[in-house]
Amino acid sequence: MDNAGGMTETAVHVRGLVKRYGGTPVVNGLDLDIAHGEVFALLGPNGAGKTTTVEILEGYRDRDSGTVSVLGEDPGKAGRSWRSRIGIVAQTASDAAELTVREVVGHFATTYPRHRDPDAVIDGVGLGEHARKRVGRLSGGQRRRVDVALGIIGDPDLLFLDEPTTGFDPEARVQFWQLIRQLSMEGTTIVLTTHYLDEVEALANRVAVIARGQMKVVGDPATLGDRANAGAVVSWRENGRLMETETASPDQFVAELVRRNAGNVPGLSVQRPSLEDVYLQLIGEDTSTSAYRRESA
Amino acid sequence: MTTQAPRVRQTRPAPPNPIKVGVARASIELKQFFRERDAVVFTFSLPVVLLVLLAGIFSDPVEKTGVEASQIFAASMIAAGIMSATFVSLGTGIAQDRDDGTLKRLRGTPTPMTSYFIGKILMVLVVSFAEVVVLLAVGKGLFDLKLPTDVTSWLTFAWVFVLGVIACALLGIAISSVPRSAKSASAVIMLPFIGLQFISGVLTNPISALSSPLVEIGSVFPLKWMAQGFRSVFLPDSMTFQEVAGSWELGRMALILAAWCVGGLVLCLLTFRWKNGRQG
Structure with missing residues (x-):
């Protein structure tokens, strides 16, 4: 997948990406491949180079060295046709406050060569009943859904989501996940940056952990860091007491436990x-993980 | 790790024409402008309030001319009104677009920057026109401003208006890059706006009474020439004795305003920033 012809095979192809701010490398030799149709999550503590990497992929920032190909083009040089194939849901926009939801989504629809139906998109992000409200009068979570609507109105092949559910209540998050699954089923490639690990488990086919500007690990969220095969803690009740054992092979241990207790292992x-x-x-x-712990709490 | 087969996508048509997108942007820019009541009041009221105060205070007729000072202020103030609707509203408006994510969003979509600027220029043309209508109504209603009846005067009015709007709009786009954030924008932009009104013969009358270094500085910028142009439209030719050159200097005016249109464009291209001072 990541050979020289990989440009057509992968939605995103990055080799040896380096970005320095004032001489200090923020992204330091990063490699990344994202296949067409994947939901790919990027995790990492603040300052790990996550946002910088994504902004380079989106064409917002230039790079110091390395090869980057997004949908077959260099984002630093790509033009309007490329931009009409990507969708971006960035952080902290507060624009268009005086326009109604319908006006702003309807306007952006006309700026794309091909677009989704504005009313359907507004319904899809759960803003149907607020379509005639001004964007500036929406709550934070509703405001965020306008960003999502504008990210998908152009029917993108590749969608970047930067912490999309910040400020959502639990119900809105589940609704949003449903929308992302729907887009993914329709074939949209999705690059998701988030601090919520449950969101990664719920949505991502693959997850990458970035720290200090480098890729630490890439894999299936279910088996990341070999956790499916890692040691496990087996606990049960015996004679009214809670027993706990750490074991490298829990299946054998449990089989032994069941045999010893004649098939009756409470708790x-x-x-x-x-x-x-x-x-x-x-x-x-x-x-240090303190920053992360605070944010994810 | 392989997922659902990606949808087979038809090739997309070419992105829409930038002029069409620019016209669509003008429509949402106008909606945003007129719905933001503070900005509307700010843009429209300052020149009107200044006119009412000045023309009210200095209402004496100019000796042996049959023209009242208030009429002169009313004519000159049209130039300041245009500068308010263009230079001030674009300077602060674009600084705000930079802060609130409007420009960042646009850069992530197929909207080209040409369309953004077409939208802004069309917006300020409409706002300037409305501003001029308000000032003419106030001038005529309260201060007996004489509307010309000949075609030549209205033609002069038209080209001074168009060149003035374009030159001041481009300077507004250029100055929007100076303030570090939207918060400091109006302070940064009001200073040259008010200062130029004093040395361009808008708040001071006649301009020939100013010391010559001030007149020379004022003559560098478009406002002086626009004010002079509107005086030529709304005042009788007998008033040219109050001008610095003793005539309306229409040819020179056209050249200088046109030069500002070109120079302003170059300045915009050289200085325009997408991000504010805090974004990396």
Whole structure:
């Protein structure tokens, strides 16, 4: 997938990406491949180079060295046709406050060569009943959904989502996940940056952890850091007491336990490391996690 | 790790014509402008308030001319009104677009920057026109401003208006890059606006009474020439004795305003920033 002809095979292809601010590398030799149709999540503590990487992929920032191909083009040089194939939901926009939701979504629709139906998109992000409200009068979570609507109105082949559900209530998040799954089913490639690990587990086919400007690990969220095979904690009740054992092969241990207790093991549970455990361990190797813990709390 | 088969996508048509997108932008720019009541009041009221105060205070007739000072102020103030609707509203408006994410959003979509500027220029043309109508109504209603009846005067009016709007709009786009954030924008932009009104013969009358260094500085910028142009339209030719050169200098005026249109464009291209001082 990542050979020289990879440009047509992959939606995003990055090799040896370097970006320095005042001599200090923020992104330091990063490699990345994202296949067409994937939902790909990028995780990493603040300052890890995540946002810088995504902004280079979006064409907002230039790079110091490395090759970058997004939908077969260099984002630093790509023109309007390329921009009509991507959608961006960036952080912290407060524009268009005086326009109604319908006006702003309707306007942006006309600026694309091909677009989705504005009313359907507004309904899709759950703003149907607010379509005639001014954007400036919406709540933070509703405002964010306008950003999502504008990100998908041009029917993108590739959608960048930068912390899209910040400020959403739990119900809105689940609705939003449904929308992302729908887009993914229709073939849209999605690059998701988030601090919510449950969001990664709910949506992503693959997840990458970035720390200190480099890729720490890439994989299936379910098996990241070999957590499917990592040691597990088996706990059960015996004679009214809670028993707990850490084991590298929980299946054998449980089989033995069941045999010994003649098939009756009350309170039996097997706990593998969670995605959060794996993530914290990965970034804990070289950076403080306090900032992350605060944000994800 | 492989997912659903990507949708087979038809090739997309070419992105829409930048002029069409620019006209669509003008429509949402106008909606945004007129719905933001503070900006509307600010843009429209300052020249009107200044006119009413000045013309009210200095209403004496100019000796042996049959023209009242208030009529002179009313004519000159049209130039300041245009500068308010263009230079001030674009200077502050674009600084705000830079802060609130409007420009960042546009850069991530197929809207070309040409369309953004077409939208802004069309917007300020409409706002300037409305501003001029308000000032003419106030001038005629309260201060007996004489509307010309000959075609030549209205033609002069038309070209001074168009060149003045374009020159001041481009200077507004250029100055929008000076303030570090939208918060400091109006302070940065009001200073040259008010200062130029004093040395361009808008707040001071007649301009020939100013010391010559001030007149020379004022003569560099478009406002002086626009004010002079509107005086030539609304005042009798007998009033030229109050001008610095003793005549309306229409040819020179056209050259200088046209030069500002070109120079302003170059200045915009050289200085325009997409990001504010805090964004990396």
